[in-house]
Amino acid sequence: MKTATKNLEDDHVYVLKLTDVMVAVTHSENPDTDHIRSIIDIIKNFADGLHHAKEENLFFPALALKGFSAQQGPVAVMLREHIEGRNYVKGISDNLELFDKGDKSAKTGIYQNMRGYAELLVNHIGKENNILFRMADKVLSEREQQELLSDFEKIENDRTEGKKAEDYIKTILSLASYYKV
Numbered sequence: 001m002k003t004a005t006k007n008l009e010d011d012h013v014y015v016l017k018l019t020d021v022m023v024a025v026t027h028s029e030n031p032d033t034d035h036i037r038s039i040i041d042i043i044k045n046f047a048d049g050l051h052h053a054k055e056e057n058l059f060f061p062a063l064a065l066k067g068f069s070a071q072q073g074p075v076a077v078m079l080r081e082h083i084e085g086r087n088y089v090k091g092i093s094d095n096l097e098l099f100d101k102g103d104k105s106a107k108t109g110i111y112q113n114m115r116g117y118a119e120l121l122v123n124h125i126g127k128e129n130n131i132l133f134r135m136a137d138k139v140l141s142e143r144e145q146q147e148l149l150s151d152f153e154k155i156e157n158d159r160t161e162g163k164k165a166e167d168y169i170k171t172i173l174s175l176a177s178y179y180k181v
């Protein structure tokens with residue numbers, strides 16, 4: 001049966017694919033600014049706007065009811081890492097803006113923040129998949145999993161900003177095939 005934790009794990013497959021693309025992009029001598037802009041859009045609207053919204057607005061609060069504090073322990077660590085991720089994205093955007101204005105040395109900042117984001121997310125997703133979600137599977141009843149899952153689908157369907165998840169996934173896969181990752 002499809003569960004809420006499985007739904008989040010399915011998103012992770014594509015977020016990890018995106019991190020592979022990000023590392024591959026940093027191997028180019030000249031930054032492909034269109035690709036980088038597209039990556040920022042995917043992170044803001046899919047990885048953060050949709051996936052992290054499901055976690056932060058629904059999944060973590062459901063875990064809080066089971067005694068998982070948002071101030072300490074695994075959920076607190078996950079929340080902190082989401083903020084770290086946003087800081088890396090700001091670093092990518094800020095440096096991209098400088099680069100677009102002609103400051104070619106900003107390439108280093110773009111690439112450092114892209115690699116930082118990729119490394120953070122690979123570790124973060126590893127912790128969620130292997131530790132937090134397995135704990136969640138133990139404490140959430142089948143009914144709670146199903147309720148969360150339908151609330152996840154609601155978030156996705158009610159969103160007015162950005163494109164649909166499947167559109168972002170398509171872009172991730174086409175970038176992945178372009179960079180052969």
Ligand SMILES: [Fe+2]
Nearest residue numbers: 008051055128
């Ligand atoms: Fe996640």
